[in-house]
Each structure stands twice: as C-alpha cells, then as structure tokens.
Amino acid sequence: MATKSKVIVLATQWCKACGICIEFCPHHVYGAEPQTGKVRVEHPESCSGCGLCELLCPDYVISVEEDEA
Secondary structure (H helix, E strand, O other): OOOOOEEEEEOHHHOOOOOHHHHHOOOOOEEEOOOOOOEEEOOHHHOOOOOHHHHHOOOOOEEEEEOOO
16 A cells, blocks of 8 residues: 655745744754745655644644645
8 A cells, every 4th residue: 555645735924934843843844935934845755744843833834735646
C-alpha cells in the first residue's frame, strides 16, 4: 500500500510572522520570507504530515492536506 504524500497550503495573508511553525516543525520544513518574516515552505519534501504546524498556528495559516495525485 503506497503512502499518500502531503501538500502544505498556506494562507499567508493571515500570517502575523510569529514564527511558531518555524520553531516547532520537527522536520525543518518552514522558513521566513526575508522582507516580511511571514512563513514560507522551504523543504516540502521533508514534511511527514504530522500536522504539528497546523495545530500550533494561532492564525490558521497552515493546512496539511492529502495529495490527490
């Protein structure tokens, strides 16, 4: 049985650049935009789909979804 890959969806318009997702991601998937400090996905291939980022984000910016492909 193949495992489905994960897709990270960001609603950056809601991001307040708190850095919680960057700090707590166990796989170092996220980084910050240099100008704004808002979250960006830097290493999507490292995402395990644990959902910790989605759970901890106070502004509901991050959604980890199943890849439909």
